[in-house]
Amino acid sequence: MSTVDLEPLAVRAAAPAELPALPADAGLSWRPLTPGDVPAWYALCSVVDDHDDAIERVAEYELVDRFKGTWRDPARDSIAGFDADGNVRAYAWVDFRSVTEGTHAPTLFGAVHPEYRRRGIGQALLAWSEARGRQQLAATTVNLPARIRVYVDEHHAAARRLAEAAGFTAIRWFVVMRRDLGVALPAGDVPDGLRIEPYSKERDEDIRVTHNESFARDHWGSSPIDAEAWALNVVGGEKFRPDWSFVAVEEATGRVVGYLMSGAYDQDWEPQGFTEGWTDLVSVLREWRGRGLAGALLTAAMRAYAAGGMQYAGLDVDTDNPTGALGVYTRLGYERMQGSLLLTKEI
Known part of the structure; x- marks a missing residue:
């Protein structure tokens, strides 16, 4: 419709x-x-x-x-x-x-x-x-x-029962994944015609535009992020790590065609029993997918996490992600951990 x-x-x-x-x-x-x-x-x-x-x-x-x-x-x-x-x-x-x-x-x-x-x-x-x-x-x-x-953690059965009793329906499942940084990292080869740069504030608007062209339009349930929300929720948070974040730039045009944004959520480390660099967002424009760019960005981040003394790299993923992200993460050595689910009322 x-x-x-x-x-x-x-x-x-x-x-x-x-x-x-x-x-x-x-x-x-x-x-x-x-x-x-x-x-x-x-x-x-x-x-x-x-x-x-x-x-x-x-x-x-x-x-x-x-x-x-x-x-x-x-x-x-x-x-x-x-x-x-x-x-x-x-x-x-x-x-x-x-x-x-x-x-x-x-x-x-x-x-x-x-x-x-x-x-x-x-x-x-x-x-x-x-x-x-x-x-x-x-x-x-x-x-x-x-x-x-x-959103409900999968193991929190009482919260799920409460939502379902109110008429909410589970429609999407997510899984947290982690990668041991003590195990040899992949090569992370960058596709020809591209270079990977550290995140810089000067690239911020270009990254947001790329996000809205890739993630927001190709990932289920996503919508474009305006400049105010991006500044507050993505790059303005206390735990955002610009030194662990990267952009992929098309050498011929200078265009940002992919990005990875990271955080250090140290409030989670003691309860979970290990330190972790967390990938908040990673995405690649449609025309550059299937060439290993996401893997190169993730590898760059893993190297930064390891250099920062982290034990693991972590992220979460929609299990039905249409870009095949779950397979990419698995091939890079990420393992499934806990899960969560989204319950909704469609209006």
Whole structure:
């Protein structure tokens, strides 16, 4: 179905006029999160991550960054339950950035302290979040396909049951992969006509354009990233490692035809038991695929990780990735580890 055939999103979203009430009998007072709540919010996330053995642990700076970005409205998009001592015991946040092509996709985040579970709080927060996501979608001006998203670690069965009971359906699976850097690295030969350079800020806009031409248009569920979101979410994060990031340049034209962006998420290292250079994004323009360029970029990154003292290289991948990325990673020596899944409501 083309976008011309879609009903207006304001109709499809079926947004409620009012958000559902949150439990009044849970010993919690409810209000939106503010920047001043970050320490208490982070304390909750740390407890929950440890209890649930989360694949990726939340860093405090990530919570600070949630209050940045002109597309965000924390006063309307967040809610938290505070106990009598001011501790955050539960929260929900609905993150949505409207796009001009692709798919509109609010993402629901939330957590409940282990001591406050099995009281209906998680169910109520999920209902609140979905309702807020529908309001966000109804307010957009570009009529596109839409879905509301929840990501769940595969081993977190209770979270999956909660989402499925609310009508969300698992539609996509992802797997974390790691590569032992103590094992001999591949040659990483660069295809003729190209050179691989270290990332530089001067190349940033070229890399973003290449991302939108390759990753955003050829990878399921992706949409173009605007300059503001790129600056905040991709290269502006505290854990971004420009010295571990690379670009592939076409020698004849100077055009960026591939890139790899890395991070050092040290909050994960102690829980997982090893240090790791993490590949956040890697992609190659369609006309340069199948020539070994992705492998060359990954090898350059692995060498940088090893030089930085890391034990492993890590990344995650959509198991149905149409570019054949899973096979590329396997041939380079990456091994499957934990998995996660995406549950959605298609709008």
